[in-house]
Amino acid sequence: MNARYPVIIIGAGPAGLAAARALFDAGVKNVLLLEREAEAGGVPRHCRHPTFGIQTFYRPMNGDRWAARIRQRIEHHYEIRTNTTVVSLNPGGVLEISSDRGLETLYAERIIIATGVRETPRHARLVSGLRPQGVLTAGALQQFIYLRKLKPGNCPVIVGSELVSFSAIWTLRNAGIRAVALIDENLRPTAFKLSTLYARLMGVEVHLGAHITRINGTERVESIAFRDAAGQERVMACDSLIFTGRFTGEYTLIRTSHLLHEADSGRPIFDQYGCCSDPAYYAVGNMTHPADMGDQCYQEGLRIGRFVAESLRAEASTSFQVPVILHEVFKIAAPNVVRCDTGSQASLTLNVRVNRYHHGEIRVMDRQKILYRKRHRCLPERRILLRGIDISALTADSQLTITI
Ligand SMILES: Cc1cc2nc3c(=O)[nH]c(=O)nc-3n(C[C@H](O)[C@H](O)[C@H](O)COP(=O)(O)OP(=O)(O)OC[C@H]3O[C@@H](n4cnc5c(N)ncnc54)[C@H](O)[C@@H]3O)c2cc1C
Structure with missing residues (x-):
């Protein structure tokens, strides 16, 4: 039987590389990254405009140089297998991969899916x-x-x-x-x-x-x-x-897997820690919210990587999930379920997108109770963050509704 890795990361773009960096900083050994392209770095490798780097290195950088820098932060610590495509996800952290070595099966305690986005073609x-x-x-x-x-x-x-x-x-x-x-x-x-x-x-x-x-x-x-x-x-x-644009997540793997996903889009069901319906799987980066900027995905990758490292150490605890329900003006919310347990953070940030222009109040409710209200000017395709939602009083029969 092949070796079992503690963590395998699918996709070596900014989100996957950042998650790897956080795992390394947390002392996790023997993490494997799988990347279908010949080189790691994701989309920024072929962006030559200086819209990257401010949050990571505090200066504007062209995408290719930024991608090289974030790759260097990881390639000496973990193996990155390029020209390797993951072809199926199976229960409990079992992956089928395809490369010039042929088809192989790999096993991991945690798998982080960071497969990014694609544009809508003609x-x-x-x-x-x-x-x-x-x-x-x-x-x-x-x-x-x-x-x-x-x-x-x-x-x-x-x-x-x-x-x-x-x-x-x-x-x-x-x-x-x-x-x-x-x-x-x-x-x-x-x-x-x-x-x-x-x-x-x-x-x-x-x-x-x-x-x-x-x-x-x-x-x-x-x-x-x-x-x-x-x-x-x-x-x-x-x-x-x-x-150009009209980004959708790279969901091919999710749609054909056992993981619960949204029927219309294929976006996985995942909580604020990135955890999917099978606790061996986590989702991160632009595939969870098509499409944010590279630096934003990198910061998120660091955060989810830390959660995954913690999950390897933590004892299983009793928890419940609360669904996030959207008014028709909203297109997506990330996460789309909220996990509540004794160790959960009491405050939540939701990353949402709208279907059409909206200027006015956004409310987050648990049934009749208002947990968050703020005026926002919302444009389609723009990232809208609803920060500091108090989720400390949610119960197993709560429903988190985002409305206007
Ligand atoms: C055309 C375009 C232009 C952009 N321009 C900018 C910009 O100017 N500034 C900016 O900040 N952001 C820009 N972005 C957004 C930026 O690229 C993303 O925010 C960032 O790359 C997202 O990181 P990610 O890791 O989530 O995804 P990606 O960078 O897409 O990385 C995902 C990786 O997963 C790999 N992968 C996918 N499926 C598999 C599989 N089955 N097996 C193995 N590997 C797999 C892919 O090959 C890819 O390398 C642009 C995006 C696009 C598409």
């Missing part, structure tokens, strides 16, 4: 038209340009108006390419309002409230048809189309 957005070459995501664009030194096209159109959409303009510029336009269905940019000014200063047309109706071209993208905010049908010549 087919999932139901954009019609033929299937020419030149349609990609912002993540793929970064990999083409920075890792493979390839140009995906000369006159691309960017779809979306999240932060990552504007970072795509920057990525293209670094390769000497100017985007023709940035198009989004929303009437206001999902990122900050000023971001459209940045796009225009970079010579990129901005069309908000616009719907792509067709991608034209047989071999390669030749143009797109779209309906602008005034309802006018238009055609724009371009040779590539970059779908």
